[in-house]
Amino acid sequence: xxxxxxxxxxxxxxxxxxxxxxxxLDARRLLYIAGPADTAALEVxxxxxxxEGHVSALCVGPPAADAVLRQAxxxxxxxxxRLWAPFLPLQSPAQTALLLAAALQRGETPDLVLCGxxxxxxxxxxxxxxxxxxxxWPVVCDVTQITVEGGLARVQRRLDRxxxxxxxxxxxxxxxxxxxxxxxxxxxxxxxxxxxxxAIPVSxxxxxxxxxxxxxxxxxxxxMVTPPRPxxxxxxxxxxTRPAHERITQIITAGVxxxxxxxxxxxxxxxxxxxVEFLRERGFV
Amino acid sequence: MAFLSKxxxxxxxxxxxxxxxxxxxxxxxxxxxxxxxxxxPRPGAERFDVIVVGAGPAGSAAALVAARAGLKVLLLERxxxxxSKNVSGAAFYGSAILHELIPNWWEQAPVERHLTRRVLxxxxxxxxxxxxxxxxxxxxxxxxxxxILRPRFDRWFADQAVAAGAFLLNAAxxxxxxxxxxxxxxxxxxxxxxxLRADVVIAxxxxxxxxxxxxxxxxxxxxxxxxxxxxxxxxxxEATIRERFHLYDNDGLAIEYIGAxxxxxxxxxxxxxxxxSLSLGVIGxxxxxxxxxxxxxxxxxxxxxxxxxxPLVRGGRVREYSAHIIPEAGWNMLPKLYTGGMLxxxxxxxxxxxxxxxxEGINYAIQSGIAAGETAVAAHRERDFxxxxxxxxxxxxxxxxxxxxxxxxxxxxxxxNSPRLQNLYPELIAGAAEQVFRVNGGPKRKLLPxxxxxxxxxNISPIHMLQDAWQAGRSFGW
Numbered sequence: 001x002x003x004x005x006x007x008x009x010x011x012x013x014x015x016x017x018x019x020x021x022x023x024x025l026d027a028r029r030l031l032y033i034a035g036p037a038d039t040a041a042l043e044v045x046x047x048x049x050x051x052e053g054h055v056s057a058l059c060v061g062p063p064a065a066d067a068v069l070r071q072a073x074x075x076x077x078x079x080x081x082r083l084w085a086p087f088l089p090l091q092s093p094a095q096t097a098l099l100l101a102a103a104l105q106r107g108e109t110p111d112l113v114l115c116g117x118x119x120x121x122x123x124x125x126x127x128x129x130x131x132x133x134x135x136x137w138p139v140v141c142d143v144t145q146i147t148v149e150g151g152l153a154r155v156q157r158r159l160d161r162x163x164x165x166x167x168x169x170x171x172x173x174x175x176x177x178x179x180x181x182x183x184x185x186x187x188x189x190x191x192x193x194x195x196x197x198x199a200i201p202v203s204x205x206x207x208x209x210x211x212x213x214x215x216x217x218x219x220x221x222x223x224m225v226t227p228p229r230p231x232x233x234x235x236x237x238x239x240x241t242r243p244a245h246e247r248i249t250q251i252i253t254a255g256v257x258x259x260x261x262x263x264x265x266x267x268x269x270x271x272x273x274x275x276v277e278f279l280r281e282r283g284f285v
Numbered sequence: 286m287a288f289l290s291k292x293x294x295x296x297x298x299x300x301x302x303x304x305x306x307x308x309x310x311x312x313x314x315x316x317x318x319x320x321x322x323x324x325x326p327r328p329g330a331e332r333f334d335v336i337v338v339g340a341g342p343a344g345s346a347a348a349l350v351a352a353r354a355g356l357k358v359l360l361l362e363r364x365x366x367x368x369s370k371n372v373s374g375a376a377f378y379g380s381a382i383l384h385e386l387i388p389n390w391w392e393q394a395p396v397e398r399h400l401t402r403r404v405l406x407x408x409x410x411x412x413x414x415x416x417x418x419x420x421x422x423x424x425x426x427x428x429x430x431x432x433i434l435r436p437r438f439d440r441w442f443a444d445q446a447v448a449a450g451a452f453l454l455n456a457a458x459x460x461x462x463x464x465x466x467x468x469x470x471x472x473x474x475x476x477x478x479x480x481l482r483a484d485v486v487i488a489x490x491x492x493x494x495x496x497x498x499x500x501x502x503x504x505x506x507x508x509x510x511x512x513x514x515x516x517x518x519x520x521x522x523e524a525t526i527r528e529r530f531h532l533y534d535n536d537g538l539a540i541e542y543i544g545a546x547x548x549x550x551x552x553x554x555x556x557x558x559x560x561x562s563l564s565l566g567v568i569g570x571x572x573x574x575x576x577x578x579x580x581x582x583x584x585x586x587x588x589x590x591x592x593x594x595x596p597l598v599r600g601g602r603v604r605e606y607s608a609h610i611i612p613e614a615g616w617n618m619l620p621k622l623y624t625g626g627m628l629x630x631x632x633x634x635x636x637x638x639x640x641x642x643x644x645e646g647i648n649y650a651i652q653s654g655i656a657a658g659e660t661a662v663a664a665h666r667e668r669d670f671x672x673x674x675x676x677x678x679x680x681x682x683x684x685x686x687x688x689x690x691x692x693x694x695x696x697x698x699x700x701x702n703s704p705r706l707q708n709l710y711p712e713l714i715a716g717a718a719e720q721v722f723r724v725n726g727g728p729k730r731k732l733l734p735x736x737x738x739x740x741x742x743x744n745i746s747p748i749h750m751l752q753d754a755w756q757a758g759r760s761f762g763w
Contacts, residue, residue: 017604031365188477189457193331196454 001053001148003045004110006100006131007072009065010035010121034068037116037179044182045114046076048148054078056110058103060096066200073195074187082202085215094217097130102208104135109172112153117142117176128176138169141176323464326471330480333359335661336472337451337487338459338496340367340443342379342647343631343654344489348446348453349386350658356665358451359481360443361474363458363490368439372516372609375564376400376539376557377438378430379648386655387445391428395437397559398537399423400430402530405642406593407711408544413593414711414718415540424536432537432557432564434518462486462500462627468670469500469626484670485661486627489654492610494620494633502629503620508572509702510614512552512639515581516566517589519601523561529597530558541644544711546588549577551702554588555644556597563601565589568611568639570702581608611646613639613702616695622679623660625672630657636687640697641706642761649687656681697760705745705753713739 009032017026034042042057049055057072057080059065069080083099104113113135118125125141132139144164145156153173157165169175187195205212238250264271279285334356337348345367348360364370375397383390391399401423406415423429447453463471463480471482488496493511497503521529530538542554552569567584574581589598612618612635619636622629630636631650638645660678664670682688700706717739721732740750 186476189474189479189481190331190477192454192457192476193452196452 001049001112002108002110003049003053003055003112003114004104005038005042005045005055005057005072005077006113006115006127007034007038007042007057007059007068008096008116008119008127009033009059009061009068010119013120032064032067034071035116035120035179037118037120037177038068039071039116039184040179040182041114041116041177042072042075042077043184044146044177045112046185047182048112048146056080058083058100060084060099063202069200070195070198071184071187073198074191075185076187076191080198080200082200083204083208084202085205085212088205088212088215092217092220093124093126094130095215097127098134098210098215099208100127100131101134102210103203104131106208111171112148113137113172113174115174115176117178120179125176128174132174135172135174137172137174139174139176140167140169143175143177144181146175146177324461324473325465326463326473326480326482330471330482332482333357333452334483334665335359335485335487335658336361336481336483337489338472339363339489339491339631339633340446340453341371341439341489341491341631341650342442343633343636343650343657344487345439345442345446346386346651346654347487347489347630347658347661348443348451349449350655351661352446352449352451354658354662354665355450356662358446359483360446360451360453361457361459361472362443362453362455364455366436366440366455367443367453368436371435371439372514372607375433375435375438375559376430376555376644377433377647378645379651380428380430382648382651382655384427386651389426391426391431394441395434397432397434398532398535399428400432400539400557401536402532402538404538404540406540406542406544407714408542408546408591408593409712409715410545411592412715412719413542413544413591414714424533430539432539432559434559434562434564459490459496462488462496467625469624472496484626485664485675487654487657487661488627488629488633489631489650489657490633492612492632492635492637494629496627497620497629497633500624500627502622502624502627503635506612506618507614508575509570510612510618511571512568512611512613513571513574513581513608514566514568514611515585515606515608516564517585517603518559518605519563519565519598520561520604521563521601525600526558526561526563532558535560541641542588542594543641543707544715545708546591546594547584547707548579548587549704549708550574550579550584551704551707552584553641553644554594556594562604563598565594565598570613571610573702611639612637613698615639615698616691617698619691622682623672623675625675626670628657628660628675628678630654636691638690638694639701640694640760641701643694649690652685652687653682656685656687694760696756700753700756700760703753703756705749709743709745710753713743716742 011030012033015029015031017029045055055077057069057077059069060083065082069082073080083103115128128141129139140155140157142158143155144158147154151171153169153171155167155169155175157167158178159165238247264274335351336359337344338361340360340362344360348358352358402419404415404417406413443453458475459472460475461473462469463473469486472486473479488494490496494503537558540556546554547567547569550569551573552567554567556563556565567588569581569584588594612632620629620634622634630653634653636649636653638649656678659681660675664674717735720735
């Protein structure tokens with residue numbers, strides 16, 4: 001079975017530093033790695049392919065992204081290819097998906113394409129679906145389990161509130177794998193050395209048969225929506241005329257006093273007096 | 286770089302204690318060397334001319350020298366990239382040495398500031414007396430020293446070795462050396478199919494070298510031979526650093542502190558200026574940390590609160606917190622530096638020069654790395670990798686003044702860590718200085734009576750004084 005895995009280099013969260021004043025990221029300190037969902041996808045691919053299968057890794061990114069592809073080669077991927085358009089700002093998921101689709105359509109078509117469900121930096125989670133759209137393949141997102149039988153993939157998909165959905169998908173298909181469903185294997189020394197020595201081929205637009213104009217997707221119109229200010233809620237302040245211990249009790253109970261009745265005792269005239277006084281105090285009489 | 290919490294730093298101390306075989310502050314006597322199971326490499330292991338373990342300054346220097354001579358060199362690094370595991374006060378005094386290897390290296394390397402000002406400060410709890418040395422002559426190429434940030438510097442240096450043709454492999458932890466007869470013939474990496482063969486293995490795997498011990502070249506350490514350094518990097522903007530430390534442009538400053546900075550613990554403090562940050566830290570002898578039940582981060586906090594340090598670090602934001610062990614005993618803990626098929630260099634060979642006045646290691650690491658590289662090249666020329674052939678490593682180390690320096694200063698670590706030098710003498714110097722400078726309406730006394738008075742009040746026996754004077758003379762004087 002031929003499987004292609006799409007990887008993305010994302011900043012290592014432990015190297016992310018935010019300037020407290022400007023809220024800007026300190027880009028000089030960032031180191032890049034493959035995201036957790038991507039490494040899970042790679043491991044699943046290697047497991048599904050087994051010894052006879054063929055796993056190829058793809059990555060859209062600058063030359064530094066070779067490190068991510070080398071990691072895939074070290075773990076056991078048979079080939080790796082980096083896709084890049086050097087002088088174009090590649091930003092939108094659609095552009096990434098188009099490059100990947102173009103690369104997948106050239107050469108031998110894989111039976112299965114695995115992606116991470118969402119990257120750990122932008123995390124829009126759109127690339128797998130867009131990629132399937134460009135390839136005109138079926139896609140399943142948020143996949144937590146995959147078994148392949150014949151020309152059919154049986155997958156489990158994560159729904160809300162812990163629910164799972166089981167689906168059957170005809171191959172070829174694109175699957176977006178959730179982070180954490182598999183842990184990438186420890187590369188062998190031979191694999192690591194092979195990966196270090198491998199030259200990573202780069203495909204640019206010409207090689208993929210694309211024009212810069214193909215990547216000019218209409219800019220998505222985004223409108224900043226800020227949640228409305230929450231309604232102000234009065235903060236309870238204790239009655240300043242009360243003694244300290246009572247005020248403290250009031251603060252602790254946040255002003256909530258338990259409803260309590262009062263049972264009067266004594267001769268009827270006295271009880272009537274107290275009752276009238278009580279009503280007068282509260283302005284009923 | 287990893288950010289260590291205070292709990293983590295305590296855990297690190299405990300781990301260090303375990304590592305060096307110390308229980309509850311009591312050091313064990315030399316355990317008899319176990320005869321280790323020696324394994325041979327599996328057939329089919331890839332072969333190199335030289336394998337260098339550890340891509341620090343020593344390892345990269347050795348790999349660079351060997352690769353330039355056309356050998357097939359493999360440089361193994363434990364971390365994700367060279368320098369990722371490194372902690373250093375990051376004052377590098379080996380500029381001239383590196384210049385010999387890479388001419389005008391400072392033009393391309395990630396250096397912070399060239400050090401033109403050195404301060405040696407004696408501290409008591411409230412006072413400090415300092416010798417402040419400053420020269421513009423250290424601001425001219427090839428410079429005397431630089432402050433550097435090790436993660437960046439080590440990465441650059443390893444890249445030079447790679448450019449010369451060495452093959453760098455990151456994330457490779459070496460588990461043991463492999464033997465055939467009595468000859469080291471390779472290493473085993475902690476991965477599947479991890480055996481590698483080499484004619485010469487150069488161990489540059491840092492303080493507490495696992496490889497040197499594994500090969501039976503180094504004994505277990507005593508707690509008093511090792512120190513724990515904890516370091517912080519504080520971010521501070523460039524202009525503030527220049528003003529605060531009276532520096533021009535890219536000049537830099539290195540301060541070494543002796544005395545009450547580490548309280549009753551033997552050790553010292555340091556502060557170096559980087560381009561837009563400060564590296565500062567304290568170093569404490571592990572045995573005395575354990576004896577006085579002090580945690581290193583407490584010492585660092587005390588250090589930062591000291592009246593002569595606090596204004597220097599004010600407003601600095603902590604960028605990194607890290608800790609590392611430092612082999613301090615110098616000459617007395619040097620391992621056997623070679624055996625058939627193997628050489629030891631850098632901190633792995635305990636080539637760390639800690640002697641009060643001096644706090645140097647990177648320069649000796651590079652010197653020994655070069656010497657090891659050259660020895661490997663010479664051995665390849667003659668196709669002789671026996672212990673006898675590699676013994677010429679020692680001659681090279683002597684020719685580079687590495688072994689001679691350590692031999693000459695062999696008494697210094699003991700003296701520097703003695704309680705009188707650590708606490709009493711700084712106290713006396715500071716006390717006397719205070720009497721000289723204080724004006725309180727009394728008679729102005731001359732220096733000799735002040736000195737005699739100070740000594741009398743210190744209650745130190747003349748014999749001890751003489752002993753220390755002799756020790757100091759023997760360590761630093763002649």
